[in-house]
Amino acid sequence: MDVGIARERIEGERRVAATPESVRQLVGLGLGVRIEAGAGASAGHADADYEAAGARIVPVLDVGAVDVVAHVRPLDPTTAARLKPGAVTVGLASPSTELPTVRALAAAHAAAFALELVPRISRAQSMDALTSQALVTGYRCVLEAAIRFPRFFPLYMTAAGTVPPARVLVLGAGVAGLQAIGTAKRLGARVSANDIRPASADEVASMGGTFIRLDLETAEASGGYARELTADRGALQRQLLAPHVAEADVLITTAAVPGRRAPLLVTKDMVAAMRPGSVVVDMAAESGGNVEGSVPGEDVAVPTADGDGEVIVVGLKDAASDMAADASRLYAKNVANFIALMTSEGEVVPDFSDEVVAGACLTYDGEVRHEPTAEALAALASATAGPGGPGQGGLGGRLDEEIEGGAG
Numbered sequence: 001m002d003v004g005i006a007r008e009r010i011e012g013e014r015r016v017a018a019t020p021e022s023v024r025q026l027v028g029l030g031l032g033v034r035i036e037a038g039a040g041a042s043a044g045h046a047d048a049d050y051e052a053a054g055a056r057i058v059p060v061l062d063v064g065a066v067d068v069v070a071h072v073r074p075l076d077p078t079t080a081a082r083l084k085p086g087a088v089t090v091g092l093a094s095p096s097t098e099l100p101t102v103r104a105l106a107a108a109h110a111a112a113f114a115l116e117l118v119p120r121i122s123r124a125q126s127m128d129a130l131t132s133q134a135l136v137t138g139y140r141c142v143l144e145a146a147i148r149f150p151r152f153f154p155l156y157m158t159a160a161g162t163v164p165p166a167r168v169l170v171l172g173a174g175v176a177g178l179q180a181i182g183t184a185k186r187l188g189a190r191v192s193a194n195d196i197r198p199a200s201a202d203e204v205a206s207m208g209g210t211f212i213r214l215d216l217e218t219a220e221a222s223g224g225y226a227r228e229l230t231a232d233r234g235a236l237q238r239q240l241l242a243p244h245v246a247e248a249d250v251l252i253t254t255a256a257v258p259g260r261r262a263p264l265l266v267t268k269d270m271v272a273a274m275r276p277g278s279v280v281v282d283m284a285a286e287s288g289g290n291v292e293g294s295v296p297g298e299d300v301a302v303p304t305a306d307g308d309g310e311v312i313v314v315g316l317k318d319a320a321s322d323m324a325a326d327a328s329r330l331y332a333k334n335v336a337n338f339i340a341l342m343t344s345e346g347e348v349v350p351d352f353s354d355e356v357v358a359g360a361c362l363t364y365d366g367e368v369r370h371e372p373t374a375e376a377l378a379a380l381a382s383a384t385a386g387p388g389g390p391g392q393g394g395l396g397g398r399l400d401e402e403i404e405g406g407a408g
Contacts, residue, residue, distance in 0.1 A: 001348055002032040003339065004066030007039040010073045012317070014042035014324035015331060017070040017091060020053035022332035026339065027054035030346025031068075036061040043328040063087075068348050070335045080104035080112075088348050090338055092116055092129060093362055095373040096260070099380060102373055106363040111350055115334060117370060119359040127338040127356065131175045132330035137319040138179030138254060141281045142168075144314050145250045146187060148279045148299070154188020165190045169248035170209070171241070171265050171290065172255035173200040176283060180252050181209040189250070194241065214240040238267060246273040251280045253290035261288035268292045271302045276309020285315030 003026055005018040016039050018026070023033050033055040037047055047057045063069050064082045071091035077100045083089070086109060093114035095102055105112040115129035125131070146153055149166060156163040168184040170177050173195035184191045185208040193204045194212040201211040216237055245251055245266060251274070256262050262284035271280055271291065282294035293300055297317035301310040320327040342348050342357060352358045361369045368374040 001067040001346060002034055003068040003070060004034045004061045004063060005039055005070050006036045006061040006063065008072050012321060013073055014321045015072045015328045016040040016043045016045065016324075017072050017332060017335050019043070019045055019329055019332040020049045021329070022336040023050055023053040023055045025336045029340055029343045031339075031343065031348070032056065034058050034061060034066060040328070043324040068339065070339070072331065074098045075101055075105070077101050077104040080108055080110065083108045083110045085109040086111065088342070088350070089113065090115065090335055095362055095370060096376065099373070099377055102362060102368060103377065106366055106368050109366050111364045112362040113338065113357075113360045114362045114370070115338065115360065117360045117362065118338070119356055121355070124356045127334050127341070129331055129334040132334055133320045133327060134174065134176035135179050135330070136323050136327045137283055137316070138176035139183050140319040140323060141176070141180045141252045141254065141283050141316060142183040142187065144316065145252060145279045145281045148312055148314065149250055150277045151249070152188070153184065166249045167192075167247060168250045168252065169193065169244055171195075171251070171253045173197070173204050174254060174256070177254040178203055178207050180254060181207040184250070184252075185209065192244070194244070196237070212244055216240060234263065238265065238270065241265065242270050242273065245270045248274065249278050251278070252283065253281070254283045255290050256284055256287060262290050264292060265290040266292065268302060269305075271311050271313060272305040274304065274311045276304050276311070278311045280311060280313045281316060282313065283316045283319065286317055289315065
């Protein structure tokens, strides 16, 4: 069986789903590997390196001619429609926002596996792409803040006077948040953090940060993720966070609820209450934003309430891609480990008795197996079908009819 890796087509995406190291792992499993020419160039991997690892370089990858397609960004509906029946796909799929692609995958009878759905259990840690990429993103957040902040991060005591350390506040203490805390601490900043999950206090302390306790109910969902707060609780959270935000020189927000819009943690008024020259980095800008008014890929200047200056709000975009070499190194290993889990004697055959395989499955044999995505598709079908019009597939049902490409 052949595994195919295409060059990522999304503008700004520099990562690749395989490295020469991961190619050697796949070849060792008895699989063939086809790499599209130039696929790894932006991540520092030449075609010759892939060939030396055992891959075959092709000018353009024909996804319909391979048995397994590994990717970074979600496939588009047109690409998904070209897959051969029974083909396996492994990569980030963003099912909640890429419903047309999910439909196309099901219609193509592809066995699609979304790495963001990998269960958070010990045995699956080596396949957890959300964690590996969050590690990169959390580090990048601090670098973006440091290059914009007009002062040092560390304390300096000199003959010319003392420079106080920067005060960094991190909201959200998942993998990205903890990496941000550790990176800011290593740069010498005074770091504090908050998270609505009870276990986070010890984790923040272990990274050298000070945990901010709010008089707010905890909110932890299964698998260690945060769950979304009600509107009233969200408003109370912002009210309680406001004085801590105002005291910070640098604010980094990393909060996310899987499958939903990022929670709003910081309003424009809260940003305006910060001191002139302060910097805010919103890691969640691409998924709706933790900070009101943040724009993915842009720096937005917010005037301070006293009118004496402005605060820079950085909407992070393609953060992991900006560090493509190490991000790809980790991601490609996640992909190869997941494929290895399903491979026996050179054949990739999903075993749905394995909770990792079953949990990460998005579509299989014409069905949408991920329940929340199936529900979203059913709701979309009901909303778009006119009176008496045809439906477009139900919960967990087959989607054998022709699918139209495009966004929607």
